[in-house]
Amino acid sequence: MNSEDYLTNEKALKKAMRKYLKNKQPHCSEWTPFRAAEKQFKAKFPPPNLQTVLDLWKPSAKDTQRVTGNFNAIPTKTINVSMDRNAMAYIVPERPEQKELIRWSLCTQAREVNGTNLDIHYQVPEEGVWDYYARSYNSSHNDSFMVQPKRPGESDPLVYSPEGPRPLIENIPVNMENFQQIFTEPKSLPSPSMHLPPIHVSKLLTKLRWANIGYYYHWGSKSYDFTRPKSEYPEFLKSLCKDIVASIDWKGVWENANVPQEDWGDEGPDWKSWPETYEPDAGIVNFYQPGDTLCGHVDRSEVCATSPLVSISLGNSAIFLMGGLTRSVDPIPILLRSGDLIIMSGPSCRRAFHGVPKIFENTLPDPLRNDENDKSWKPFADYLRTTRININVRQVFPRGFNPLETAHAVSEVDR
């Protein structure tokens, strides 16, 4: 599929055009370049110009050289990220089974033990929203699969609405000096009573937006919360991401990148040790439905400010805006398809602004659609018809560092 084929819905386009012509046009002169790009790609009318979107799918003919590593990543395109800097895009041919990652996201990770947006507000059965849904899917008493809301006071101390977009919170960059105070300070008070009615599990599933991996991420303050138990980190995901990071030619990436030494922080250019020191300990699985967007933001709640963040796209395609250290940098729009990876690393990229202004409908690749030979895939294929999943894998602390031990040592000294 080419980038141009992504805009197909004639009726929706006409409706958006009528709305556009009826409404006064906003003043756009005050928008930052990042905001302007977000607006452009969010708009139904005029439809976004997909010619400007970087489409990495087709490698150029000259890119035949293979980089050694567990995945044999093939450099495919050089991306001009700023006046004086280029970045390299890779194709990783032997990628793992996307279906397995999708099953894991829904069955294993979207459960209360890991923290999800649904569990804050609903009494989701212990088996998790997906298994409960799958039972309803196959049941002749489908109507009875209801989920009750949590009563006021039963809700966890988080302020987050099950409807609508995630709140935009400006947090402060976390580092070795301030992380204890930030991660252990009391988090927001319970949200007020919301009088949510009981809901059928199939409807509830469409409200699933995120599930934590590893350290509990507190959306109210956009920081990790050590006062809650950390769930066990999935070994397969850790080793998958370590393999991905090990497959990249970091020397090639950083040696010509013109990043001043001091930008790397006290430790200097730590990319040299990533093959040994990179180890994820946190992350989020994001679930997007049509119309959902993720506003421009910086992920800066991790102490490791340069080590790679691995982001895996699954399901429907999206536009990802890759910006710079401020919103005044013009972002690069990148088309992300199912199976694509983005790695954000180093001083100029790990804490750069980025966002997802657009999810495309009807862009599920054939291997993820209904498969007559695999009946167990049917509920997944149905759910995925409208969904994009992103597995966002992060490293909060240097490998082997135990924040709780340090917290304990500090409180001993304080006494």
Ligand SMILES: O=C(O)CCC(=O)C(=O)O
């Ligand atoms: O969905 C994506 O591609 C990006 C998600 C993201 O930026 C995040 O979870 O912080």
Ligand SMILES: [Fe+2]
């Ligand atoms: Fe992010």
